[in-house]
Amino acid sequence: RGIIPENHPRRESLLIREKVVEGMMENVVVPQGLIAQGRGECFDYLLGERTQDFALRAIEVSAAMLVTAKSPVISVNGNMAALAAHEIVDLAKSIPAKLEVNLFYRDEERERAIERKLREAGAEEVLGVGKNASETIPELFSERRRVSKEGIYSADVVLLGLEDGDRTEALVRLQKKVIAIDLNPLSRTSLTATVTIVDNVVRAIPELKKKVQDVRNKDREELERLIKGFHNRDNLRSALRYMSERLAQLSLTL
Ligand code: ATP
Numbered sequence: 001r002g003i004i005p006e007n008h009p010r011r012e013s014l015l016i017r018e019k020v021v022e023g024m025m026e027n028v029v030v031p032q033g034l035i036a037q038g039r040g041e042c043f044d045y046l047l048g049e050r051t052q053d054f055a056l057r058a059i060e061v062s063a064a065m066l067v068t069a070k071s072p073v074i075s076v077n078g079n080m081a082a083l084a085a086h087e088i089v090d091l092a093k094s095i096p097a098k099l100e101v102n103l104f105y106r107d108e109e110r111e112r113a114i115e116r117k118l119r120e121a122g123a124e125e126v127l128g129v130g131k132n133a134s135e136t137i138p139e140l141f142s143e144r145r146r147v148s149k150e151g152i153y154s155a156d157v158v159l160l161g162l163e164d165g166d167r168t169e170a171l172v173r174l175q176k177k178v179i180a181i182d183l184n185p186l187s188r189t190s191l192t193a194t195v196t197i198v199d200n201v202v203r204a205i206p207e208l209k210k211k212v213q214d215v216r217n218k219d220r221e222e223l224e225r226l227i228k229g230f231h232n233r234d235n236l237r238s239a240l241r242y243m244s245e246r247l248a249q250l251s252l253t254l
C-alpha cells in the first residue's frame, strides 16, 4: 500500500487491487477472485474508471426496486467483502435489506471470515453461513446452490456483484428480480439480470446508497413508473456503445 506513489496515474486502480490481495491473505478471497478482479480492471479501463450515465440510470432504477421490495437481500461474496464491506453494510441498513454470504467456492471457514468482515463493518445479522444455508436452488450443482431460507430463498429482489452466470440465471428462473453489478456488459450475468449496473462495485455501492436516500421520498407510483421505463438490454447497448466510442476517440489521440 505504502509503496504505490501518490502521483502514479493508476493509483486508484492499484489501491483497489491491493484490497483484493489483502482479502486473499485474510481468507476472504479465493485465487480465482484475483482473476475476476483482473478481468474487471480491463473493462473499468474502457469505462474511464468513472460511473457513467448508463450506470447512474441503472443505479436509480435499482434504488427504486430495493426500496419497494418486500424482502430485499444483498448477496455478498469474497471480492465484494474485500472491496466494499463498510459500503455494503451501510447500504443494507439504509434500505433496509438482509445480508447473505453466498459463495461460488463454498467453504465454511471462508464464510465465517466474510461474516467477520461484515460484522467488523457494523453488520448485525449475516445470513448464509454454515447451516443457515439450508435451502437449495433447483438446477444448480452441489454446494453452489445452497442459500438461506429467510434470505435469498425467499427474497423478491437480490442485489449481487461479480456473480457467475449460471447462478444469476437460476435466480431469474425462480422469478426473482436480480440487480447485478458487473463491469463486463457482455457477461452472462449482465445479460440475464433484471437490472445491470455496469460499474465497479467500489463506486456503484456508495452511489446506490445515495440514490436509495433520494428515491425514498418519492411516491410508489413514480417509482413503479421508473422501474417500468427501464430496459436492461437498451442500457447494456449504451454501455457497449460508450466503450467503443471511447476507444475510437482514443485512437485519434495517439
Ligand atoms: P459470467 O459467468 O457471468 O459469464 P464470467 O465467467 O465472464 O461471467 P466471472 O469470473 O464468473 O466472469 O465473474 C466476474 C465478473 O465480475 C466479470 O464479468 C468481471 O468483469 C466482473 N468484475 C470484476 N471485478 C469487478 C468489480 N470490482 N466491480 C464490478 N464487477 C467486477
Ligand code: MG
Pocket: 163, 164, 165
Ligand atoms: Mg462465469
